Amino acid sequence: xxxxxxxxxxxxxxxxxxxxxxxxxxxxxxxxxxxxxxxxxxxxxxxxxxxxxxxxxxxxxxxxxxxxxxxxxxxxxxxxxxxxxxxxxxxxxxxxxxxxxxxxxxxxxxxxxxxxxxxxxxxxxxxxxxxxxxxxxxxxxxxx
Amino acid sequence: xxxxxxxxxxxxxxxxxxxxxxxxxxxxxxxxxxxxxxxxxxxxxxxxxxxxxxxxxxxxxxxxxx
Numbered sequence: 783x784x785x786x787x788x789x790x791x792x793x794x795x796x797x798x799x800x801x802x803x804x805x806x807x808x809x810x811x812x813x814x815x816x817x818x819x820x821x822x823x824x825x826x827x828x829x830x831x832x833x834x835x836x837x838x839x840x841x842x843x844x845x846x847x848x849x850x851x852x853x854x855x856x857x858x859x860x861x862x863x864x865x866x867x868x869x870x871x872x873x874x875x876x877x878x879x880x881x882x883x884x885x886x887x888x889x890x891x892x893x894x895x896x897x898x899x900x901x902x903x904x905x906x907x908x909x910x911x912x913x914x915x916x917x918x919x920x921x922x923x924x925x926x
Numbered sequence: 927x928x929x930x931x932x933x934x935x936x937x938x939x940x941x942x943x944x945x946x947x948x949x950x951x952x953x954x955x956x957x958x959x960x961x962x963x964x965x966x967x968x969x970x971x972x973x974x975x976x977x978x979x980x981x982x983x984x985x986x987x988x989x990x991x992x
Contacts (some may be wrong), residue, residue: 857951858967859958918954921963 788852804840807833838900845904853915863914871898871907873898929986931960934978949973 811833851858881900886892935945942956949970958964958989959974966974966986 855952857955858970859951859955859964885934918958921956921961922957 787850788856789847789856791852791856792849794851797844797851799844800840800847801844802825804837807840808837823903832887841901842904845853847900849904849908849911859918860915862881864911866910867914869905870910871903874906874910875903878902927965927986927988928960928962931951931956931974934980934985936979939966945974945977948977 811830815830879896882892882895886895928940942960943953944952946956951970955964955966959966971982971986975985977986
């Protein structure tokens with residue numbers, strides 16, 4: 783059984799690098815905020831905006847590649863775990879979102895929190911999927 | 927569903943890794959099939975049966991609760 787629409791295995795490494803680069807860009811943006819402010823006119827706003835966009839895109843792209851690169855041996859059991867984890871992450875994501883809606887009363891705070899839900903489905907999926915694979919490998923060691 | 931995979935492998939003197947390589951899956955998959963944690967697809971079951979040159983029913987057996 784073949785999983786479709788997956789990137790080659792090695793691309794997950796590229797994904798991890800992109801994800802880390804996202805933090806570097808975000809840190810640079812934060813660190814040089816004041817010096818950029820010295821510049822004139824609309825340029826300040828644009829540079830901060832662009833760097834912010836770049837950071838978010840790096841995080842998204844990185845998470846995406848890590849989540850949807852093939853495993854070293856991508857067989858039908860891995861495909862099953864992938865599907866289970868995807869379902870689990872969507873369930874979990876919306877459960878957390880519902881909790882946030884119930885417990886965060888101020889709507890502008892809620893908007894700030896909701897912005898993070900751009901990343902969480904991918905993040906929850908990766909954690910759940912890698913955990914399942916770790917458990918699988920551990921069960922193999924136990925039987926040796 | 928239970929299976930005789932471990933027995934059949936022993937008869938052929940074959941490791942989990944060797945069988946996994948023959949049919950193109952990971953060793954973990956063979957291991958979880960043997961310990962009844964994973965039910966293989968029909969394609970995979972047929973591939974396994976072909977390695978042992980036996981009908982699928984001789985290797986995979988339905989149980990009462992299935």
